[in-house]
Structure formats: C-alpha cells, structure tokens
Amino acid sequence: MQRDLEIDLLRSFVAVATHSNFTRAATAVGRTQSAVSLQIRRLEQIVGDAVFERTRQSVEITRTGEALLVYANRILKTNDEALAHLKRPEAAGLVRIGAPDDYATCLLPPILAQFSAQYPLIRIEVTCDNGCDLLQMQQNGELDLVVSTHPIDDVSGRVVRREPLHWVASSGFADNPEAPLSLVLYQQGCVCREIALQALNQIDRSWHIAYSTRSLALIESAVRNGSGVSVMEVSTVPDDLRIIDGSAGLPSLPDVVISVHQPPGNDATHISLAAEFLIEELSRRPQMRSQSSRQTP
Incomplete structure (x- = not known):
C-alpha cells in the first residue's frame, strides 16, 4: 500500500539537505539529532530508497534525494502558504527588525526562515548596528522590533534568554x-565591550584596542589570526576559537541578557506575530556555541 509523504519528515529532510549536517539540521527544526535521524529513516522507508549517503565526515544527498528535494520544497511551500492564509489571512506587511551583527549572523537566520515559511506574506527587513543605536532608530520610527543585549542589572524590553559571556582567543593564543592585552571588540555602545573593559580595569590589567568594529566577520578573523582576544556570548562563539576564561589572569565576566523590544502602540498584526515568534524561538533555543557546545581545552 502506498504511503503518503509526511510534512514533518519532509521539513527535516529539507533541513538536512540544506545544512549537509544532522546536528545543524536538528537545531534548525527544533529537534534532537537522534529524532531527525529517525525521521530520515522513516522517510527512506516510505520512498523506498536512500536519500542521503552518510559517513563520519559528511552527509551527501543521493540522486533519489535530489529528485525528492524538488517536490519537498514545493509541498512545504504550498502547505505553509495554505496554513498562513487560513490561520491569518490578514497577516501581511513589512516588519523592520534591528539586531547586532552577531545575533543577525548566529541566532536569527533559522528563526526568520521558519517565520517566513509560516507567514509568507510578511516581509522581513533586518538592520545591523549596535544595540543603543538600534533602540534610537526604533524611537525614531525607523524599526519595528529590536533584539538587543543588556547587562544583567540593567534590563529593558522583554527578556528572552540569558547568555554566558566568555573570553575567546585563537587556538595558538599565549598571553x-x-x-x-590586545583586544578585538565591537565599537563603543556595545554592552559586551563595556563589560569586558570594566572587568579588566577592576584588576588593573593593561590593555589596548587592536580592532574596533561592528563586523562579526572581522572580529572572528582578527582573533583567529592572533591579533587579540575578544568577548562573545556563548551562542556566537565559533567552534574553532578557544574559550579562555580564567587563563592569563583574565577576570570572570557576568552573564548578559537578550531582550526583544516592541514599542507600545506598534501592535499591528504582522508586527505582533513577528515579535511573539522571535520571543518564543529565542527563549527555547539552547545556550551553546554557534557550531558546537564543546569547549576547547
């Protein structure tokens, strides 16, 4: 007897095909790696053929998988558009979101992709800048929602998660x-920068700024090349950088919190939907490195 393709199985299949990695696919669909692996096996039983070739080092899509991927994307798109229209036919419009570069790079892409799949008539526009500048833009009416960082003792907005803050360096770092101490930090206005400098000043450790930038890519590159150490929230630490808390007499750092800001009165349906979606997804995602939770010795 012919079995129907199941939406949940197809969604996990597309995630694995997109990321070529079961761990990242599991994070994207909000499931465990073992659950996604089980879903793929069930899908292969329905299809009657392997959709991926798996080794310890890689995941490669098969010819059957490539053919299925075309139909899977069509099915998911039609499914999501139908549900969005039936549940929220009025949900349409532009949502302007502000976020620091690290959140826009490490945290938001899978969340906003899921949101767009559920609400295809709502357009998302993301602006990257320091939190204080983004909040000013929001006050000026230029942004609808802002995702920002706050010190643990000075919180505003709707708190969605608490993030440990770490000193990070290249694998060959020697103090x-x-x-x-050479530092690679975001520009003035960054909460993490201010916390790091305050902590160093409290122990009378001398320092200088080697790089000051708004670009996460430049910070990661400079740290990898040994130009200095940086400070990052755990969810934005790449797997190839070392967490060096306590090394070289570095002071401990407090946690920070991430908040979502929505101005009072800015409660149009499409904006409120985006705000609630961001709050829910950011709240439930685990505190882990952007690629792995394993700390390098």
Whole structure:
C-alpha cells in the first residue's frame, strides 16, 4: 500500500539537505539529532530508497534525494502558504527588525526562515548596528522590533534568554602578562565591550584596542589570526576559537541578557506575530556555541 509523504519528515529532510549536517539540521527544526535521524529513516522507508549517503565526515544527498528535494520544497511551500492564509489571512506587511551583527549572523537566520515559511506574506527587513543605536532608530520610527543585549542589572524590553559571556582567543593564543592585552571588540555602545573593559580595569590589567568594529566577520578573523582576544556570548562563539576564561589572569565576566523590544502602540498584526515568534524561538533555543557546545581545552 502506498504511503503518503509526511510534512514533518519532509521539513527535516529539507533541513538536512540544506545544512549537509544532522546536528545543524536538528537545531534548525527544533529537534534532537537522534529524532531527525529517525525521521530520515522513516522517510527512506516510505520512498523506498536512500536519500542521503552518510559517513563520519559528511552527509551527501543521493540522486533519489535530489529528485525528492524538488517536490519537498514545493509541498512545504504550498502547505505553509495554505496554513498562513487560513490561520491569518490578514497577516501581511513589512516588519523592520534591528539586531547586532552577531545575533543577525548566529541566532536569527533559522528563526526568520521558519517565520517566513509560516507567514509568507510578511516581509522581513533586518538592520545591523549596535544595540543603543538600534533602540534610537526604533524611537525614531525607523524599526519595528529590536533584539538587543543588556547587562544583567540593567534590563529593558522583554527578556528572552540569558547568555554566558566568555573570553575567546585563537587556538595558538599565549598571553604575555608583561604586555598590554590586545583586544578585538565591537565599537563603543556595545554592552559586551563595556563589560569586558570594566572587568579588566577592576584588576588593573593593561590593555589596548587592536580592532574596533561592528563586523562579526572581522572580529572572528582578527582573533583567529592572533591579533587579540575578544568577548562573545556563548551562542556566537565559533567552534574553532578557544574559550579562555580564567587563563592569563583574565577576570570572570557576568552573564548578559537578550531582550526583544516592541514599542507600545506598534501592535499591528504582522508586527505582533513577528515579535511573539522571535520571543518564543529565542527563549527555547539552547545556550551553546554557534557550531558546537564543546569547549576547547
């Protein structure tokens, strides 16, 4: 007897095909890696053929998988558009979201992709800047929602998660306590920058700014090349950088919180839907590195 293709199985299949990795696919669909693996096996039983070739190092889509992927994307798109129209036929419009570069890179893409799949008539526009500048833009009416960082003792907006803050460096980092500590940080206005400098000043550790930028890519590159150490929330630490908390006499750092800001009165249906979706998804995602939760010794 012919069995129907199941939406949940197709959604996990597309995630694995997109990421070529079961762990990242599981994060994207909000399931465990073992659950996604089980879904793929069930899908292969329905299809009657393997859709992926798996090794310890890679996941490669098969010819059957490539053929299925075309139909899976069509089915999911039609399914999501139908549900969006039936549940929220009025949900349409533009939502302007502000977020720091690290959140826009590491946290938001899978969340906003899911949101767009559920509400295809709502358009998302993301602006990256420091939190304080984004909040000012929101006050000026230029942004609808802002995702920002706050010190644990100075919180505003709707708190969605608490993030440990870490010192990070390249794999070959070796500190010279006699020389000023080279720092690679976001520009002034960044909460993490202010926390790091305040902590260093409290222990009288000399320092200098080697790089000051709004670009996460530049920060990661400079740290990898040994130009200095940086400070990052755990969910934005790439797997190839070392967490060096406690090394070289570095002071401990407090946690920070992430909040979603929605101005009072800005409660149009499409904006409120986006706000609630962001709050729910950011709240439930685990505190882990952007690629792995394993800490490098």
